Amino acid sequence: MTTEKLLNEKPKVINIGIELFYESLVKQGAKVLQVNWKPPASSDEELLDILDRL
Amino acid sequence: MVRILRIEKEHYYDSVTMMKVTSEISAMPGIKQAAVAMGTPLNKKFMVDVGFDEGKLAEATSNDLVIAIEAIDEGSLNAALAKTEELLSSTSHIKQVATFPRTLDSALVEMPDANMVCISVPGQYAKREAIKSLERGLNVFLFSSDVLGSDEVELKRKAEERGLLVMGPDCGTAIINGVALGFGNAVRKGRIGVVSASGTGAQEVTTLVHKMGFGISHVIGTGSNDLSREVGGITTIRGLKLLSSDPGTDVIILIAKSVDPKIADIVLETAGNCGKPIIVNFLGSEHKYRRWGNLTPCSTLEETAVEACKAVSGRKISIERPDLFALARREWGRLSDRQEYVRGLYSGGTLCYEAQKVLLPVFGKVYSNVPIRPQDRLQGMARSRQNTCIDMGTEEFVRGRAHPMIDFTLRKTRIKKEAEDPEVAVILLDVVLGYGANPDPAGELVPVVSATRESLAAEGRDVSFVASIVGTDLDPQNVLEQEKKLTEAGVAVLPSNAQAARFAAMVAKRGNL
Numbered sequence: 001m002t003t004e005k006l007l008n009e010k011p012k013v014i015n016i017g018i019e020l021f022y023e024s025l026v027k028q029g030a031k032v033l034q035v036n037w038k039p040p041a042s043s044d045e046e047l048l049d050i051l052d053r054l
Numbered sequence: 055m056v057r058i059l060r061i062e063k064e065h066y067y068d069s070v071t072m073m074k075v076t077s078e079i080s081a082m083p084g085i086k087q088a089a090v091a092m093g094t095p096l097n098k099k100f101m102v103d104v105g106f107d108e109g110k111l112a113e114a115t116s117n118d119l120v121i122a123i124e125a126i127d128e129g130s131l132n133a134a135l136a137k138t139e140e141l142l143s144s145t146s147h148i149k150q151v152a153t154f155p156r157t158l159d160s161a162l163v164e165m166p167d168a169n170m171v172c173i174s175v176p177g178q179y180a181k182r183e184a185i186k187s188l189e190r191g192l193n194v195f196l197f198s199s200d201v202l203g204s205d206e207v208e209l210k211r212k213a214e215e216r217g218l219l220v221m222g223p224d225c226g227t228a229i230i231n232g233v234a235l236g237f238g239n240a241v242r243k244g245r246i247g248v249v250s251a252s253g254t255g256a257q258e259v260t261t262l263v264h265k266m267g268f269g270i271s272h273v274i275g276t277g278s279n280d281l282s283r284e285v286g287g288i289t290t291i292r293g294l295k296l297l298s299s300d301p302g303t304d305v306i307i308l309i310a311k312s313v314d315p316k317i318a319d320i321v322l323e324t325a326g327n328c329g330k331p332i333i334v335n336f337l338g339s340e341h342k343y344r345r346w347g348n349l350t351p352c353s354t355l356e357e358t359a360v361e362a363c364k365a366v367s368g369r370k371i372s373i374e375r376p377d378l379f380a381l382a383r384r385e386w387g388r389l390s391d392r393q394e395y396v397r398g399l400y401s402g403g404t405l406c407y408e409a410q411k412v413l414l415p416v417f418g419k420v421y422s423n424v425p426i427r428p429q430d431r432l433q434g435m436a437r438s439r440q441n442t443c444i445d446m447g448t449e450e451f452v453r454g455r456a457h458p459m460i461d462f463t464l465r466k467t468r469i470k471k472e473a474e475d476p477e478v479a480v481i482l483l484d485v486v487l488g489y490g491a492n493p494d495p496a497g498e499l500v501p502v503v504s505a506t507r508e509s510l511a512a513e514g515r516d517v518s519f520v521a522s523i524v525g526t527d528l529d530p531q532n533v534l535e536q537e538k539k540l541t542e543a544g545v546a547v548l549p550s551n552a553q554a555a556r557f558a559a560m561v562a563k564r565g566n567l
């Protein structure tokens with residue numbers, strides 16, 4: 001998906017974070033999916049940092 | 055006095071949800087203070103500072119929900135606790151839908167044709183989610199702030215390499231093909247495109263374009279830091295190029311509040327070569343740009359919207375109220391000779407800045423927590439001085455509560471306080487509508503305006519209320535209904551923020567501008 005193509009289509013959104021933004025997109029009739037995101041536990045975060053660096 | 059401090063392990067709610075619950079609980083009878091928040095170091099410090107048990111709070115981590123309430127008696131405390139539980143379970147409808155995916159990758163399985171990821175998780179986690187999105191070929195709208203400048207550059211370069219767009223970090227609004235992301239307004243579709251580093255700046259301009267009968271193709275948000283020396287305008291330049299090749303866009307508006315002069319030159323060079331009329335508003339720039347080639351520089355957001363509508367239609371257009379002077383005379387007719395100052399109480403940062411820009415030449419000095427000139431910085435937020443404009447969306451005001459576009463509590467208190475000052479002539483307000491904003495801002499303001507007027511009347515005084523509304527008739531709150539409520543309460547409603555600020559000065563100066 002390039003950006004040029006994005007301007008020719010309606011946004012189809014994955015929302016990670018504030019639910020209010022998900023609700024706004026639903027109200028507008030946009031295609032949207034909410035991610036039930038949680039912060040990683042601190043030990044997980046260290047592990048993810050190591051994985052990111054690999 | 056009774057207190058409760060409850061920690062719920064591994065319960066996560068987003069910041070807006072928790073702030074809404076906090077404000078609702080705080081407003082209940084018998085409640086002295088309340089905080090419903092994640093156990094982050096900052097939130098815990100705030101709770102310790104107001105007297106909650108430090109030892110117990112040490113047990114909470116950033117992944118745990120903390121409920122801290124202080125009340126005058128057991129009955130009030132129990133009622134507040136029950137309400138907290140009710141609100142948390144009802145607002146979090148997503149929690150009840152067990153099928154919602156927990157990661158970006160599982161979301162992509164359900165929505166393989168997704169083309170945009172909207173990220174508003176806390177800053178320290180935002181970069182990881184944004185990188186993942188880009189690596190999966192998705193554009194990013196990054197609302198989260200508190201992302202390092204070096205990380206912003208990394209994300210934007212990665213996006214460039216892949217032909218993708220990163221709008222943000224700290225991006226408040228965007229509109230892509232009529233769909234608003236973040237805090238945006240419902241505006242008519244049209245042929246004016248916007249590239250903006252300022253969220254409320256873009257909201258003001260797009261709603262003014264709508265009010266003048268024209269429409270918007272796309273709004274590409276860049277994030278507030280894009281035109282810094284470090285970031286170098288990567289998204290702004292990309293946005294200009296995208297809109298210049300977009301067949302649905304005839305005229306481009308370019309808005310930014312803070313701009314590095316060297317980056318401004320680079321961006322304007324791109325703008326100069328893009329072959330479409332560009333209306334430029336570098337609000338906070340000290341540079342004086344002259345009209346040349348396809349570039350039209352503007353100083354206010356109203357002028358920017360007017361110039362864009364002129365360029366797209368070839369017609370002369372104005373949005374100025376024709377009865378300005380008569381209306382101002384009516385307003386200053388209410389005032390005593392001692393009342394000479396303007397106090398602006400703002401929810402939109404760029405609107406607060408623009409108001410100062412309008413008021414400064416009239417008064418010579420305008421105090422603020424975000425002053426145009428460093429020497430005009432307000433010492434201590436609690437007291438305004440002479441002419442003052444306060445941005446109530448800054449960190450010191452939003453700590454532990456939702457943004458003032460959502461939560462009007464602090465602004466309502468401040469309105470009463472400003473009106474008590476016998477030297478205040480005008481209380482100047484912005485009212486922001488749209489997706490994500492308070493469902494009825496006029497409903498919040500009218501009771502406080504009326505109560506303030508009544509208590510002043512008892513002392514034989516009055517004050518002038520002046521406002522502008524950032525919104526359209528298509529917004530969920532409907533600008534026409536909001537304007538009617540405010541006007542009926544005696545608020546002078548002007549068509550733009552710049553005009554409201556000019557009008558406030560006219561009232562305070564009794565027409566001698």
